[in-house]
Amino acid sequence: MTRSAPLLLSAPAVALLGGFVLAPLVLLVRVSLCEPAAGRGFYTPDTFTLQNYARLFDPHHRSIVAFTVGFALAVAAVSLLVGYPLALFIRGRADRWQPLAVGLVLIPKTAGTLAAVFGLQRLLPRGLVSAALTEAYLIVPYAVLVLVVQLRAIDPTLTAAARGLGASRWQAFRRVTLPLSWPGVILAGELGLAWGIGAMAGPLFLGGPAEMTLAVEVQRQAFEYGRWPQAAADAVALAVLALLALAAARLRRSP
Amino acid sequence: MTRWPSALGWLVLLGLLAPVLHTAWVSFSPDSFLTPPTGEWSLRWYRKFAEDSRWSAAVGRSLFVAAMSAGVSVAAAVPAAYAVKRARWRGRGVLLVSLLLPAAIPPAALGMGVLPLLHRAGLWGHPLGLILVHATLGLPVAFLIVRTHLTDRLAELESAARGLGANRWQVAWRVSLPLLRPALAAAGVAVFVLSVNEAFVTLFLASPNTETVPAVSWPELRHSPTPVLAVASAVTAGLGAIGMVIGIRLFGRPAR
Amino acid sequence: MPATGTNSPTAGTAPSSAADGVRLAGVSFAYGPAAVVRDLSLAVPADAFCALLGPSGCGKTTLLKMIAGELVPQAGRVSVNGRDVTATPPEARNIGTVYQSYALFPHLTAWKNVAFGLEVRGVPKATVAERVEALLHRVRLTRDEWHRRPAQLSGGQQQRVAVARALAFGPDLLLLDEPLANLDRQLREEMRVELRRVHAESGTTTILVTHDQEEALAAADLIGVMYAGRLLQLGPPREVYDRPRTPFVARFLGDANLLPDGTMIRPEAIPVGGPRQGTVTRVTFHGGFQAVEFDADGQPLKLHTSTQQRWTVGDPIRFVLPESAVWAIPEADPTP
Numbered sequence: 001m002t003r004s005a006p007l008l009l010s011a012p013a014v015a016l017l018g019g020f021v022l023a024p025l026v027l028l029v030r031v032s033l034c035e036p037a038a039g040r041g042f043y044t045p046d047t048f049t050l051q052n053y054a055r056l057f058d059p060h061h062r063s064i065v066a067f068t069v070g071f072a073l074a075v076a077a078v079s080l081l082v083g084y085p086l087a088l089f090i091r092g093r094a095d096r097w098q099p100l101a102v103g104l105v106l107i108p109k110t111a112g113t114l115a116a117v118f119g120l121q122r123l124l125p126r127g128l129v130s131a132a133l134t135e136a137y138l139i140v141p142y143a144v145l146v147l148v149v150q151l152r153a154i155d156p157t158l159t160a161a162a163r164g165l166g167a168s169r170w171q172a173f174r175r176v177t178l179p180l181s182w183p184g185v186i187l188a189g190e191l192g193l194a195w196g197i198g199a200m201a202g203p204l205f206l207g208g209p210a211e212m213t214l215a216v217e218v219q220r221q222a223f224e225y226g227r228w229p230q231a232a233a234d235a236v237a238l239a240v241l242a243l244l245a246l247a248a249a250r251l252r253r254s255p
Numbered sequence: 256m257t258r259w260p261s262a263l264g265w266l267v268l269l270g271l272l273a274p275v276l277h278t279a280w281v282s283f284s285p286d287s288f289l290t291p292p293t294g295e296w297s298l299r300w301y302r303k304f305a306e307d308s309r310w311s312a313a314v315g316r317s318l319f320v321a322a323m324s325a326g327v328s329v330a331a332a333v334p335a336a337y338a339v340k341r342a343r344w345r346g347r348g349v350l351l352v353s354l355l356l357p358a359a360i361p362p363a364a365l366g367m368g369v370l371p372l373l374h375r376a377g378l379w380g381h382p383l384g385l386i387l388v389h390a391t392l393g394l395p396v397a398f399l400i401v402r403t404h405l406t407d408r409l410a411e412l413e414s415a416a417r418g419l420g421a422n423r424w425q426v427a428w429r430v431s432l433p434l435l436r437p438a439l440a441a442a443g444v445a446v447f448v449l450s451v452n453e454a455f456v457t458l459f460l461a462s463p464n465t466e467t468v469p470a471v472s473w474p475e476l477r478h479s480p481t482p483v484l485a486v487a488s489a490v491t492a493g494l495g496a497i498g499m500v501i502g503i504r505l506f507g508r509p510a511r
Numbered sequence: 512m513p514a515t516g517t518n519s520p521t522a523g524t525a526p527s528s529a530a531d532g533v534r535l536a537g538v539s540f541a542y543g544p545a546a547v548v549r550d551l552s553l554a555v556p557a558d559a560f561c562a563l564l565g566p567s568g569c570g571k572t573t574l575l576k577m578i579a580g581e582l583v584p585q586a587g588r589v590s591v592n593g594r595d596v597t598a599t600p601p602e603a604r605n606i607g608t609v610y611q612s613y614a615l616f617p618h619l620t621a622w623k624n625v626a627f628g629l630e631v632r633g634v635p636k637a638t639v640a641e642r643v644e645a646l647l648h649r650v651r652l653t654r655d656e657w658h659r660r661p662a663q664l665s666g667g668q669q670q671r672v673a674v675a676r677a678l679a680f681g682p683d684l685l686l687l688d689e690p691l692a693n694l695d696r697q698l699r700e701e702m703r704v705e706l707r708r709v710h711a712e713s714g715t716t717t718i719l720v721t722h723d724q725e726e727a728l729a730a731a732d733l734i735g736v737m738y739a740g741r742l743l744q745l746g747p748p749r750e751v752y753d754r755p756r757t758p759f760v761a762r763f764l765g766d767a768n769l770l771p772d773g774t775m776i777r778p779e780a781i782p783v784g785g786p787r788q789g790t791v792t793r794v795t796f797h798g799g800f801q802a803v804e805f806d807a808d809g810q811p812l813k814l815h816t817s818t819q820q821r822w823t824v825g826d827p828i829r830f831v832l833p834e835s836a837v838w839a840i841p842e843a844d845p846t847p
Contacts, residue, residue: 006338010350013335013394016327017353020391021360024368031371042371089264104268110495111275112452114472115488119274121476122281122289137274198361200455205476215363215455222367222459235367242361408612414581415614417601419628420680429631433618 025239032232042228052233061217065237068213071132071203072196072245078136079192080185083143088177090144091151102148109141117205124206131211135202139195143188150184151177193245198238214238275492282485289480300482309471310487317467317494320382321450324389325498328446329439331390332397339398340405358395365392366459373460380462388460389453393446400445404438440502447498451491468494531557531592532716533578533684538587540573547573549740550587555718555733557592560710561745562719562727565737566763571720574737575686578718580604592683602631607677607715611689613669615661621672622647622657628680646675649712650705667698674706678713685710687719691726703730724764728752736760739847752777759844766802768812774837778802781814785831794822803828 035047055061090101108116116137124130154177162172200215214234221231281289285297304310332354338344339351357365369388370379378384409431416430417423432439454469461470472487533555540548548570555561565571576582578589580601589597596604607628615624625646629639647657650671661669670690677685687706691699707730710717721727727734728748735745736759744756755761761775768776779800789807796818804813805828814830822828 006342006344006346009334009338009342010346011334012331013354013398014350016331016387016391016394017356020369020372020388021353021357021365024365024372025360027372027375028364028368086264086267089260089267101265101268105271107272108275110448110499111492112469112488112495113454114452114469114476114484114491115275115278117274118281118476118480118484118488119276119278121480122277123274137271140271194359194361198363200361200363215361218363218367219458222370228371231367232371235361235364238361239364242359242364246359411610411612411614412616414601415608415610416616416627416631418579418581418604418606418608419631419676420602420605421627421631422602425631429627430616434616 028232028235028239031229032236034229034232036227036229042226043232049229052229055230056233056237061234064212064214064217065241067211068197068199068215068238068241071135071199071211071213072193074132075135075139075196075199075202076189076192078132079139079143080189082136083140083147083188084185086140087144087147087151090148098148102145105141105144108137113138113201117201121205126206126208128207128211131199131202131207133202134206135196135199136192138201139192142191142195146188146191147181147184150181150187154180190246194242197242197245214241278485278488279492281482282489284482284485287481289482289485300486304483304486304490307483309466310468310483313466313468313471314490314494316382316465317451317469317491318497320385320389320467321447321494321498323382323386324393324450325443325446325502327386327390328393328397329401329442332394332401332442333435333439335394336398336401336405340402341410354398355395357392362453362455363459366456369456370459379460380464382465385457385460385465385467388456389450390446392453392456393449396445396449397442400442401435401438404435409434444499444502447502448495451494451498532559533718534588534590535574535578536588536590538574538577538584538589540570540577540582540584547740548577548584551740551742552587553735553742553745555716557716558714559733560707560717560719560731561733561735562721562731563735563737563742564721564724564727564763567722569737570740571722571737572688575608575688575718575720578684579606579608579686605680605682606684606686607680607682608686608688609670609673609677609690611692613661613673613690615669615672615676617661620658620660621652621664621668624661624672625675625679627676632680634680642679643675646679647672649709650675666694667702670694670702671705674709678709678715682715685713685715685717687717689721690719691721691723699726706730728764734764736763738763739845741845743845754838755840757842757844758840761838761840766813766815769840770810770837774839776832776837778813779815780836781812781830781832783814783816783820784829787830787832789828789830791822791824791826791828793824805830 031043032052033048033050035044035049035051037043056065086105090098090105093101117134120130120134120137124133158176158180159172162176163169167175197213198215199213200219203211203213203216204219215238218231218234218238221227221234277291280291282300283296283298284290284292285295285299335350335354339347339354369384373379373381373384376384412430412434413426416426421429451467452469453467454473457465457467457470458473461467468487468491472484472491475481476484533553535551535553538548538551539546551570551574563571563574573582577584578591580596580599583598587597588595591604591606616627619627622643625643626639629642634642644657652668652671652675656664656668661672664672673690690706691702694702703726706719719727719731732747733745734748734751736743736751738757738759744751744760751760752764755764755767755775758769758775761767761769766778768778768781770776787807789805789812791803791805792811793804795802795804797815799818800815801818801822802813802815803822804811806812807830812830
């Protein structure tokens with residue numbers, strides 16, 4: 001491959017990422033530093049203020065941020081607790097049944113978030129637990145997928161060897177399978193955490209008024225109050241939290 | 256001893272389908288209560304859905320946006336996957352992380368950023384904006400799927416083709432693309448399904464001209480849910496299924 | 512002394528023209544800090560069947576990739592039939608390669624695989640058909656196998672298709688990268704004969720890369736032994752076997768008794784009976800012959816003898832080292 005080939009090859013993707021991820025994020029930061037609109041428009045261009053960020057530390061926002069983080073931790077934990085046994089179960093099936101099992105896990109995802117949330121809204125009472133379960137329900141398919149891939153990469157003869165050496169079922173799991181699948185657990189946990197922080201569907205459609213996450217707040221500030229700069233500052237905080245969740249787990253692993 | 260957990264496992268897997276099945280069931284309700292039909296089943300809400308021009312326009316738009324964004328996303332993801340997998344260059348790591356970024360940024364944050372951007376670019380309320388946003392959101396999954404298919408075996412076949420005298424274009428056309436066809440189909444279907452379902456970035460961008468089915472549904476689900484929403488979700492699922500069938504029909508036959 | 516690799520060992524038989532065949536001059540390649548091929552020179556005359564032999568990791572596959580154009584040497588020149596191709600992209604080199612995995616296109620039939628090199632050159636359809644069918648005949652594929660995909664062919668059939676594909680466009684050079692490694696023993700011997708026949712019929716200069724000394728000795732009329740990125744010796748099989756240039760060559764090509772004075776003698780060259788005496792330490796039955804290892808005044812030796820006489824460990828054995836069969840190895844192995 002010549003020197004310029006990678007640049008040419010990645011150009012279309014880079015254009016999309018630059019135009020619809022990088023540019024929006026830059027603009028987001030810029031808008032978050034503007035004064036709110038006075039009269040017409042959504043914000044006052046060419047102004048500079050830190051007040052929107054200062055407001056992130058008022059009691060209202062502080063409680064939202066705390067709730068968002070706690071909510072995300074709960075969602076990640078639930079999706080791992082449900083996802084890991086399911087992944088183990090799927091891994092344990094005969095080769096010809098595994099695609100069917102993975103397919104079943106993925107159906108709620110391919111059938112659509114709308115169908116899932118509509119159904120859950122009918123089946124569960126509104127409240128904190130329901131909101132968290134809904135969000136976890138939307139994340140579990142990914143967690144299972146990641147964990148099944150990780151578990152499949154483990155040589156099945158290893159557990160057999162451990163049993164042959166006298167380990168009980170539980171010991172074989174505890175000392176062989178679990179440590180070897182740990183990278184998958186971390187990855188699934190990271191994703192659960194990051195997506196939990198961005199949670200919107202669960203709190204919005206199955207939570208009560210108290211279940212207010214940052215994502216919901218962004219949406220409210222933008223559309224209900226028309227305060228784009230505050231919504232943008234909230235969105236920046238949201239993105240930073242999500243990326244922190246991904247980075248934190250990564251940093252812990254590297255040493 | 257092993258029988259029991261096995262049955263339990265399958266039961267849990269099926270149990271996870273309950274909310275989706277419940278929705279499908281409610282869509283056949285004869286009355287306006289959000290409960291499943293007790294006696295007779297009715298297509299009343301399907302008729303209502305079909306007759307409402309707002310819904311039918313949204314269906315058409317959803318299909319169009321999903322098909323276009325799947326095409327754009329895959330077309331961008333394939334060369335990018337080659338750049339990450341095959342070439343050793345400085346920007347490789349950065350590109351890899353960037354390609355996964357759209358999946359990591361919360362949709363609300365991204366939506367809040369894209370909203371003023373499209374406003375400024377004059378693309379707000381234009382389907383093109385939505386197509387490009389969905390294509391970008393689809394990049395991580397399209398890239399990951401294509402990357403797993405860029406195997407050492409494929410690299411060997413490509414270099415064998417060059418040794419036989421094929422230039423880069425001939426290699427791409429005669430060897431790489433035919434062999435990657437299942438990957439392209441899978442990636443295209445994945446982005447299609449993602450686009451049909453995408454709601455939380457779309458909500459920030461929705462204007463009367465860019466309303467997809469989820470963009471119409473979600474606000475209604477919040478404020479005034481009716482069984483027509485169950486129909487909408489059944490239709491969304493159906494659209495995803497149509498995308499899958501078409502994708503697999505067109506490109507999916509594995510080349511071996 | 513690493514000098515052996517550099518002073519271009521040329522074949523015993525003089526090439527028809529100095530420009531013909533394959534010439535490598537001072538070729539080097541390193542993956543990062545790890546040198547894989549070091550300042551290697553080699554000349555294979557036109558029409559020759561040359562086998563490059565060496566243990567895995569000796570750099571022979573890297574060398575082949577530089578000849579094919581898949582890798583560009585970091586130093587040195589590569590020329591084929593007098594044409595410098597060092598920087599030529601692989602598709603412009605006109606070199607046919609048979610890979611160890613065959614690298615047959617799984618989505619194309621045997622026929623289409625063989626036609627590939629002709630089609631990408633824009634050869635007219637009728638000529639393509641004629642040429643493809645002639646080649647499929649030559650590698651003895653039956654008509655109903657022509658239109659099967661590789662997955663529906665046996666290993667031996669796939670190997671034949673790969674050879675036909677590599678020859679179809681009339682290459683200046685045929686490269687064979689361990690082409691027999693994936694076949695079972697009997698098929699391997701058959702294909703060895705087949706490769707010789709195809710080479711004789713096509714007259715294409717051929718370089719075979721292998722780690723199997725038996726394959727190299729049986730198939731090639733020129734053998735190059737590689738070690739640690741260098742070519743230690745190049746010559747006709749007999750010459751390399753009888754007069755190895757370094758101890759490594761002696762050991763790698765068959766069995767050898769390396770004596771402390773820097774000489775060597777092959778086990779089959781030591782007759783039983785004679786003035787000297789030793790004690791048998793181990794006997795290994797090989798079917799057609801047996802290998803008797805014995806100790807002669809502290810010097811371990813091995814000889815091959817017919818299976819008629821039975822030896823057991825501890826037996827005394829009489830032998831002689833015939834002057835004419837002892838070869839003084841002229842050079843030491845290069846440092847890896």
